[in-house]
Amino acid sequence: MLAAMPPTPPTSPEPGEPLVRDRGDACPGALRLHPADDGRLARLRLPAGVLTERQAEVLADAALRLGDGQVSVTSRGNAELRGLGEGCGAELAELLAGAGLLPSAAHERIRNxxxxxxxxxxxxxxxxxxxxxxxxxxxxxxxxxxxxxxxxxxxxxxxxxxxxxxxxxxxxxxxxxxxxxxxxxxxxxxxxxxxxxxxxxxxxxxxxxxxxxxxxxxxxxxxxxxxxxxxxxxxxxxxxxxxxVPVPPPLPQGAPPALGELGERGLYVLAPLGRLTSAQLRALAATGPVRFTPWRGVVVTGAGAERLPTLAAYGLITSPDSPWVGVGACTGRPGCAKSLADVRADALRTARASAGTAGLLPVYFSGCERRCGHPQGTWADVVATGEDDYLVNGVPVPRTSLPEAVATARTTR
Ligand code: SF4
Known part of the structure; x- marks a missing residue:
């Protein structure tokens, strides 16, 4: 039940005039699709990361029919669809609106x-x-x-x-x-x-x-x-x-939930490199609403430990021992024209070569120095400088030596 609306909501002193000078905010949205090298990209704001079962189904269906079949979880717990065709904007908007995912077209990009x-x-x-x-x-x-x-x-x-x-x-x-x-x-x-x-x-x-x-x-x-x-x-x-509060306490720098059980009827799992297939999203939402997290994971509701083997069988990360824990990457090639390397493939290879992740710092692979979507706090920084060359925490490293260099960087930074 929502609380009552405010009796005197703050309003612009000059109604009808934008408060901020428009400097061309080109941030992608669900209605403003962004042209990328792998097709159009739609970013759908999900307040608190929440998707009901039906909304998850609609998103999974939209990804399969209109996009590349995957749903990305962003560093703000929002959803992205990639690989969308040129002319699918109206159909996508209709699907999302029909599922209650676009309560206001004018506000769709500010619901962060x-x-x-x-x-x-x-x-x-x-x-x-x-x-x-x-x-x-x-x-x-x-x-x-x-x-x-x-x-x-x-x-x-x-x-x-x-x-x-x-x-x-x-x-x-x-x-x-x-x-x-x-x-x-x-x-x-x-x-x-x-x-x-x-x-x-x-x-x-x-x-x-x-x-x-x-x-x-x-x-x-x-x-x-x-x-x-x-x-x-x-x-x-x-x-x-x-x-x-004259001397505000410092903001805590907390951590994501531990993987696995969350209370009596909740679970926390990760999407490999923050990307879910449509089948994975459906499996996650089979027992109740899901919540995308800013660590590119998903909180599952309505399920306990008995569901974990099924989710693991779908390729989701359910154990803190998984080599995928803490490994992230930007879009990289071929989706981003700025990328100097296929950083997701290199992150995959590096994760597979990892002996374990317990106690290690997160690591983030970026295709260029913009480091889109990098984690907050302290992390091992891997940035492509060419197809076969990287900087790992600022030190040049050839691609072939990434596993060893990343393992060291995750313990030392
Ligand atoms: S960090 Fe660079 S390569 Fe990666 S998505 Fe951002 S702009 Fe593209």
């Missing part, structure tokens, strides 16, 4: 909400932030002015376990024990009631857009010095009672 993916399943955390995500999404889609946010602006909702708080949100909420929440924006923090948390996040977005009016910043960190958002004023406009 990451939430603790195990919230409500394993008894940890101080609030069910999955419910916050639904409420915040409804609030975002109910306001016209929110369409001025860029497709990169990110809300992060952490249930207090600290797993997602450090993922670089523009607006971050952390649940506290006793029914409170901390709201972080830039270097400032406010304490609000948990029941007000989604409205506080919306107010923070309003404060950001007003602060970004002149600079056209897309993210809070892009605001010029001295141009911090006026959170206090925005919270007051939204009738959210808030108390400033």
């Amino acid at each position: 909400i990451v939430a603790s993916p195990a919230a409500g399943l394993d008894g940890l955390g101080h609030a069910d932030v999955q419910l916050w995500a639904r409420e915040l999404d409804a609030l975002l889609c109910a306001q016209e002015w929110t369409t001025s946010l860029s497709g990169r602006f990110l809300f992060v909702l952490d249930d207090g376990r600290g797993d997602v708080a450090g993922l670089g949100g523009d607006v971050t909420l952390i649940a506290e024990p006793g029914g409170g929440a901390l709201l972080y924006v830039g270097g400032a923090a406010y304490r609000v009631a948990a029941a007000d948390a989604p409205r506080a996040a919306l107010a923070a977005a309003d404060a950001f857009l007003r602060a970004a009016r002149d600079s056209g910043a897309w993210r809070v960190r892009e605001l010029p010095d001295g141009g911090a958002p006026d959170l206090a004023a925005a919270l007051a406009r939204a009738d959210v009672a808030a108390e400033p």
